[in-house]
Amino acid sequence: MFAGYDFDVIQRSLPYLFRDGMTFTVTLTLIAMSGGIVFGTLLAMMRLSSFTPLSALSGGYVNLMRSVPLVLVIFWFFFLVPYIGAWAIGANEPIRVGAFWSAAITFTMFEAAYYCEIMRAGIQSIPRGQVWSGYALGLDYWQTMGHIVLPQAFRNMVPVLLTQTIILFQDTSLVYVISATDFLGAASKIANRDYRLVEMYTFVAVVYFIISYALSQVVRRLQDRIAVIR
Amino acid sequence: MISLKNVAKWYGSFQVLADCSTEVAKGEVVVVCGPSGSGKSTLIKCVNGLEPFQKGEITVDGISVGDPKTNLPKLRSRVGMVFQHFELFPHMTVMQNLTLGQVKVLGRSREEALQKGMKLLERVGLSAHKDKFPAQLSGGQQQRVAIARALSMDPIAMLFDEPTSALDPEMINEVLDVMVELAKEGMTMMVVTHEMGFARKVARRVIFMDAGRIVEDAGKEEFFGTPRSERAQLFLSKILHH
Amino acid sequence: MVGTLRTTPLAWAVRLGNLYVEIFRNIPLIVQMFLWFFVMPELVPEALGDWIKQMPPPWGSYVPAVLCLGVFTSVRIAEQVRAGINSLPRGQRMAAIAMGLTEAEAYRYVILPQALRIILPPLTSEFMNVIKNSSVALTIGLLELTGRARAMQEFSFRVFEAFATATVIYLLTNLVVVLLMRALERKVRVPGLIAAGGAPQAGH
Numbered sequence: 001m002f003a004g005y006d007f008d009v010i011q012r013s014l015p016y017l018f019r020d021g022m023t024f025t026v027t028l029t030l031i032a033m034s035g036g037i038v039f040g041t042l043l044a045m046m047r048l049s050s051f052t053p054l055s056a057l058s059g060g061y062v063n064l065m066r067s068v069p070l071v072l073v074i075f076w077f078f079f080l081v082p083y084i085g086a087w088a089i090g091a092n093e094p095i096r097v098g099a100f101w102s103a104a105i106t107f108t109m110f111e112a113a114y115y116c117e118i119m120r121a122g123i124q125s126i127p128r129g130q131v132w133s134g135y136a137l138g139l140d141y142w143q144t145m146g147h148i149v150l151p152q153a154f155r156n157m158v159p160v161l162l163t164q165t166i167i168l169f170q171d172t173s174l175v176y177v178i179s180a181t182d183f184l185g186a187a188s189k190i191a192n193r194d195y196r197l198v199e200m201y202t203f204v205a206v207v208y209f210i211i212s213y214a215l216s217q218v219v220r221r222l223q224d225r226i227a228v229i230r
Numbered sequence: 231m232i233s234l235k236n237v238a239k240w241y242g243s244f245q246v247l248a249d250c251s252t253e254v255a256k257g258e259v260v261v262v263c264g265p266s267g268s269g270k271s272t273l274i275k276c277v278n279g280l281e282p283f284q285k286g287e288i289t290v291d292g293i294s295v296g297d298p299k300t301n302l303p304k305l306r307s308r309v310g311m312v313f314q315h316f317e318l319f320p321h322m323t324v325m326q327n328l329t330l331g332q333v334k335v336l337g338r339s340r341e342e343a344l345q346k347g348m349k350l351l352e353r354v355g356l357s358a359h360k361d362k363f364p365a366q367l368s369g370g371q372q373q374r375v376a377i378a379r380a381l382s383m384d385p386i387a388m389l390f391d392e393p394t395s396a397l398d399p400e401m402i403n404e405v406l407d408v409m410v411e412l413a414k415e416g417m418t419m420m421v422v423t424h425e426m427g428f429a430r431k432v433a434r435r436v437i438f439m440d441a442g443r444i445v446e447d448a449g450k451e452e453f454f455g456t457p458r459s460e461r462a463q464l465f466l467s468k469i470l471h472h
Numbered sequence: 473m474v475g476t477l478r479t480t481p482l483a484w485a486v487r488l489g490n491l492y493v494e495i496f497r498n499i500p501l502i503v504q505m506f507l508w509f510f511v512m513p514e515l516v517p518e519a520l521g522d523w524i525k526q527m528p529p530p531w532g533s534y535v536p537a538v539l540c541l542g543v544f545t546s547v548r549i550a551e552q553v554r555a556g557i558n559s560l561p562r563g564q565r566m567a568a569i570a571m572g573l574t575e576a577e578a579y580r581y582v583i584l585p586q587a588l589r590i591i592l593p594p595l596t597s598e599f600m601n602v603i604k605n606s607s608v609a610l611t612i613g614l615l616e617l618t619g620r621a622r623a624m625q626e627f628s629f630r631v632f633e634a635f636a637t638a639t640v641i642y643l644l645t646n647l648v649v650v651l652l653m654r655a656l657e658r659k660v661r662v663p664g665l666i667a668a669g670g671a672p673q674a675g676h
Contacts, residue, residue, distance in 0.1 A: 067600065067646040069607035072639055132280050133317035133376075137331035137383065138307025147330060151321050170500035174608070184503060197510040205499050205507055212498035 010203050013190045021186030024100065028182065029169045032107030036168070037161065039108060040115025045145065047120055058116070065113035071174055077106040078178045099180035103172070111168055118160050122153030159223040166215050170208065183207070231256045231387055231418050232277060237286035239272065239442075246272050247283065248442045254387070259419045261429040264439035265465060270422045271314075273439070274389050277420065278309045291386060307335045310380030314392040316372040318364035324351070324375050325360040328382050336383065343382075350378040354408055370401030377408055387418035394425055424469060430454065438462045489550070496547040502608055504544060508536035537606075545602050552598065556591035557583060596653035600646045607642070 046058035065073070081102050126149050134144035154161075173184040181189070184204055191200035232254040239247040246269050254260050262270045275281040277288060279295045279302045288295040293305055318327050328347035332338045338346070351357040354374040356367075364372055373393055380388060390409065394402045406428050413419055413432040423429070429436055429450065436453040438446035440461045446453065457463050496504070560583060568578035 064643075067604075067643055068639055069604040069642060071607045072642065076639070127315070127317075129313050129315050129317040130319065132275070133311070133313055133319075135280055135303070136278060136306055136309075136311035136313075136389075137379070138303045138305075138335040139331065140303040143334055147334065148319055152319075155321060166498075170498075173500040173502050176502060184500070184506075188506075197506075201503065201506045201511050205503050208500055208503055209495065209498045213494060216494075216498065 010199055017183065017186050020181055021183035024181055025172050025183040028103055028107060028172045029165065031104045032111050032168055033165050035108035036111030036115045039112035041119045041150065043112055043116035044119035044123055047116065048123060062113045062116050065110055070110060070171060071177055073110050074106050074174060074177060078102045081105060099175065099178050102178065103175045103180055107168065107172065114164055115161065118157050118164060119153060122157035123149055125156055126152050159219050162219045166212050170212060231291060232420060233289050235287045237276060237283050237288060239276065239281065239283040246442050250444050252437060252444060252447055254418060254420050256418055257416045259413045259421065259433050260435045260437060261433040262420065262422045262437045262439060263424060268439040269442040270439045271391050274391050274420060274422050277389055278306045278311060307331065307383055308386050310383060310385035310388040312376050312380055312390045312393045314396050316376045318372055318376055320364050323361050323363055327375065328379050331383050346382055350381050354378045368401060369397045370404045373397065373405045374408055388412065390419065390421040390423065392422050394423065426469060438465065493547050493550055496544055501544055501605055505537065505540050505608060508540040541602060541605055545598065548598055549595065552591045552594045553587065556587035559590055560586055592653065592656065596650060599649050599653065603645055603649065604642065
């Protein structure tokens with residue numbers, strides 16, 4: 001079955017695959033993760049706010065993002081961001097946003113909706129009494145959130161947040177559709193150049209599998225440890 | 231010190247508090263009791279604005295709680311509160327629990343806050359546990375830490391919301407002892423509790439609530455001697471028989 | 473099916489189920505799509521491979537896409553079935569076996585009917601996911617048609633329209649699915665059995 005395989009092509013392209021492709025993928029994942037968690041937490045706080053317009057706005061955003069396929073969102077942002085940027089700074093021509101930053105913004109905005117739902121569950125899992133006792137000490141809303149609710153919510157949600165990040169890591173491969181050179185994009189370019197589709201795509205699958213599987217094992221261990229503490 | 235005038239509160243269309251008026255003078259200990267669901271916990275949470283109320287007026291030290299212009303965090307920092315389920319912050323050590331408010335709200339230096347915290351922990355007999363996390367302490371110990379945390383803000387009055395009802399029987403006294411001592415020192419206290427022994431020992435007045443109303447508001451001797459309302463008599467007979 | 477496998481007491485069955493799930497869960501969907509598109513026809517016996525490659529245009533990409541989505545989704549559903557079964561009190565299985573039911577009968581009459589009700593809400597979102605994920609397949613098809621490199625520069629406002637339409641269609645389809653599933657949930661609800669609140673779950 002592997003008779004016609006050319007494993008050499010993989011070896012030859014390793015530097016390109018990892019230095020260019022994987023760096024892109026990992027950087028994108030990290031940026032989208034940090035941005036998404038911060039933005040998502042703010043969204044979650046908005047959603048739980050008693051001020052109806054705020055919670056409705058946030059709820060609408062989250063539901064919209066969650067019911068549209070990521071691929072479409074990537075496209076939308078790729079074509080719209082230059083125009084929005086131009087409008088924002090008052091330029092006449094669409095500003096040039098590279099595939100990378102377009103993708104970074106897209107994933108941050110998109111993932112924020114998912115992180116929001118996780119953080120919302122996390123915040124809701126903190127008993128009301130904790131908030132009361134923060135207020136009773138004289139802390140204001142932001143202090144209560146920052147010192148009491150969010151640290152606990154975050155701790156409870158670490159496994160789920162990480163699992164979402166693993167999914168994010170896999171989803172970044174969709175930037176392929178805007179011809180960005182992520183890990184998959186790099187592999188695909190070589191695959192098409194050398195006509196070695198089978199080898200390259202199999203290799204890509206194996207690499208993604210190893211990384212995601214290793215990470216998910218870490219999450220699992222973390223989950224067990226947290227379960228013990230409770 | 232604390233004054234309530236015709237306070238009323240609704241959850242949707244359900245009325246939880248109706249026309250509640252009372253006073254707590256400086257240095258006075260007032261016990262609030264009544265069957266569950268009678269609104270006593272809600273009432274005490276209204277006093278420092280944790281629960282909003284729709285009608286009436288509450289003032290603490292002359293400052294109106296319901297006024298939107300009032301700086302609630304500042305007011306709350308001057309009123310200590312102890313909760314039924316302790317509500318220590320589980321992700322902080324005992325000492326961190328005691329210093330958080332002092333540093334963040336009162337703006338004390340870390341050293342000052344630590345010193346004050348240590349003194350209060352000694353007072354409640356828990357100085358050996360200062361670096362433990364709340365989950366490593368028994369319920370009684372946690373509640374004593376919670377009292378110390380409230381005291382760390384040098385409050386002008388203390389509110390207790392059923393401080394012993396989540397405790398195992400053998401731990402109730404260690405918490406009550408701390409509270410009795412506080413009362414004897416002249417702290418202004420409003421206490422929601424079913425511990426009638428505590429009420430007899432230190433309360434000056436007892437308030438009895440039922441269905442969101444203050445049914446009885448009487449001196450201790452009068453309340454335990456001849457309660458006027460039938461509901462209070464029934465309640466007392468149930469609670470004192472076991 | 474696979475989800476059920478993973479809760480049985482048979483060690484080898486659990487292991488096999490785990491392996492299957494892990495493989496498909498840890499590889500990005502688009503990479504899996506590529507595997508089905510490009511790699512699979514090469515690995516199967518030559519005649520079959522050729523036959524797949526020579527399928528007329530819409531079918532040539534349609535069949536692998538459906539296979540891919542099917543397998544991918546089956547794995548995610550497997551996870552949810554497992555979670556549903558595991559969320560049932562252990563006493564249920566013991567009670568069933570104590571009544572003299574065999575292991576298989578216990579699953580058939582006692583465990584699965586309950587588990588299915590529990591997992592209906594997450595299944596709804598899984599349903600929405602399939603619909604959303606199908607966009608990945610569409611995209612590849614689209615890109616194949618237009619030619620990737622050129623496409624980027626030549627996107628005109630006609631394409632904007634196409635995307636806008638697609639977005640609205642996805643939104644509407646998802647709305648319909650949500651409504652249908654809610655109706656189904658109401659229909660099979662067992663009185664007095666409160667649906668377990670949805671635990672937070674990572675996913676797309």
